[in-house]
Amino acid sequence: MKIKELDQKYIVNSYKRFDAVLTEGKNATAKDEEGHSYIDFTSGIGVNSLGFCDPEWVAAVQKQAATLQHTSNLYYTQPDALLAEKLMQVTGLARVFFANSGAEANEGAIKVARKYSVDRYGAARTTILSLVNSFHGRTVATLEATGQDVFHKNFFPFTHGFVYAKANDLDDVKAKLDDTVCAIMMEPVQGEGGVCPLDASFVQELAALCKERDLLLIADEVQTGVGRTGTFLACEQFDVQPDVVTLAQGLGGGLPNGEECCSEKTKEVFGYGDHGSTFGGNPVVCAGAKVCVDRISDPAFLASVQEKGDYIRKVLADVPEIESITGMGMMLGLKLRTKVSGEAAAACLKQGLMVLTAKEKVRLLPPLNISKEELDAGLAILKQVLSE
Numbered sequence: 001m002k003i004k005e006l007d008q009k010y011i012v013n014s015y016k017r018f019d020a021v022l023t024e025g026k027n028a029t030a031k032d033e034e035g036h037s038y039i040d041f042t043s044g045i046g047v048n049s050l051g052f053c054d055p056e057w058v059a060a061v062q063k064q065a066a067t068l069q070h071t072s073n074l075y076y077t078q079p080d081a082l083l084a085e086k087l088m089q090v091t092g093l094a095r096v097f098f099a100n101s102g103a104e105a106n107e108g109a110i111k112v113a114r115k116y117s118v119d120r121y122g123a124a125r126t127t128i129l130s131l132v133n134s135f136h137g138r139t140v141a142t143l144e145a146t147g148q149d150v151f152h153k154n155f156f157p158f159t160h161g162f163v164y165a166k167a168n169d170l171d172d173v174k175a176k177l178d179d180t181v182c183a184i185m186m187e188p189v190q191g192e193g194g195v196c197p198l199d200a201s202f203v204q205e206l207a208a209l210c211k212e213r214d215l216l217l218i219a220d221e222v223q224t225g226v227g228r229t230g231t232f233l234a235c236e237q238f239d240v241q242p243d244v245v246t247l248a249q250g251l252g253g254g255l256p257n258g259e260e261c262c263s264e265k266t267k268e269v270f271g272y273g274d275h276g277s278t279f280g281g282n283p284v285v286c287a288g289a290k291v292c293v294d295r296i297s298d299p300a301f302l303a304s305v306q307e308k309g310d311y312i313r314k315v316l317a318d319v320p321e322i323e324s325i326t327g328m329g330m331m332l333g334l335k336l337r338t339k340v341s342g343e344a345a346a347a348c349l350k351q352g353l354m355v356l357t358a359k360e361k362v363r364l365l366p367p368l369n370i371s372k373e374e375l376d377a378g379l380a381i382l383k384q385v386l387s388e
């Protein structure tokens with residue numbers, strides 16, 4: 001009880017917390033202060049890609065914390081260099097800037113897009129087109145990049161320079177593309193927007209438009225990246241190669257990180273002094289992240305993510321309360337017929353299952369290495385709760 005009281009008294013009240021004080025976790029199972037167990041279908045919003053306290057990740061983080069925990073970016077460190085090499089190898093991208101969160105990675109992407117364009121076309125070409133119903137973060141610029149009016153309140157003045165086009169509507173995109181636009185920003189699956197995948201043909205057409213007009217295609221893979229959808233990047237399934245990819249959630253295994261990854265075309269946009277971060281590329285974070293990338297990029301691991309995603313869909317296919325299932329891989333949204341998603345999530349928690357919501361949907365983001373037993377136990381609770 002004391003923890004809840006302290007939290008409510010001393011922590012800014014910007015989160016609506018579920019009614020559980022979590023104290024420890026193993027694989028995809030968490031425990032609360034009273035010893036109750038919860039199967040985790042949230043991964044801490046897609047973050048704990050290898051579950052709670054994966055032994056290999058813990059060992060790497062502990063070793064690095066006891067060796068060299070921070071140096072600033074004024075020095076070279078081994079964990080950063082090795083992570084960057086591996087990440088660029090598995091994504092086919094060229095260079096990475098290490099930040100601390102998804103929003104920060106997107107800030108970097110916005111800066112790259114604007115500098116790329118201003119260097120070539122002058123100061124009037126700096127607008128970024130993003131999609132209606134997108135979510136790109138909570139900083140002042142990324143709130144404005146987010147294509148949802150609900151985020152454009154209270155915090156004026158926003159940075160200008162964003163326009164919004166409807167997802168999966170190429171005509172609307174073309175109508176909004178005037179001479180001021182320098183980039184198109186999109187999430188392959190709109191996660192916070194309700195787990196809504198973009199059509200592959202739409203993303204391919206966006207990529208073609210970008211190529212034709214020398215606009216940068218920015219893929220915000222903060223939620224979809226690092227194996228979540230069954231390929232290392234979700235864009236692989238659309239067969240497009242963005243000019244900038246942002247990552248964060250699943251990469252650090254639980255520690256704060258954010259990556260703004262540049263292609264060959266954009267790798268030299270930033271020079272000395274154009275961007276920076278005190279904490280970005282922290283060696284402890286990078287040592288843990290390297291374990292995640294090594295494990296998750298293994299083709300057999302990625303195939304298992306796809307299989308588990310298919311399995312979840314199969315098990316839930318005949319649940320009468322579920323109207324439809326959207327998403328890719330292990331990023332799934334369940335549209336319910338009668339239940340309100342938030343109430344369903346609270347009811348699941350009472351029965352020992354953690355799930356998320358995204359707008360009107362129940363959202364499932366289980367750890368990518370969840371065991372079959374945990375998956376079955378969680379699905380049984382979910383089915384039971386939805387049938388009540």
Ligand SMILES: Cc1ncc(COP(=O)(O)O)c(C=O)c1O
Pocket residue numbers: 101102103104106135136137138187191192220221222223248
């Ligand atoms: C697609 C996407 N971009 C950006 C963000 C912001 O990430 P962060 O909360 O780490 O700043 C999120 C967070 O949910 C996200 O889903």
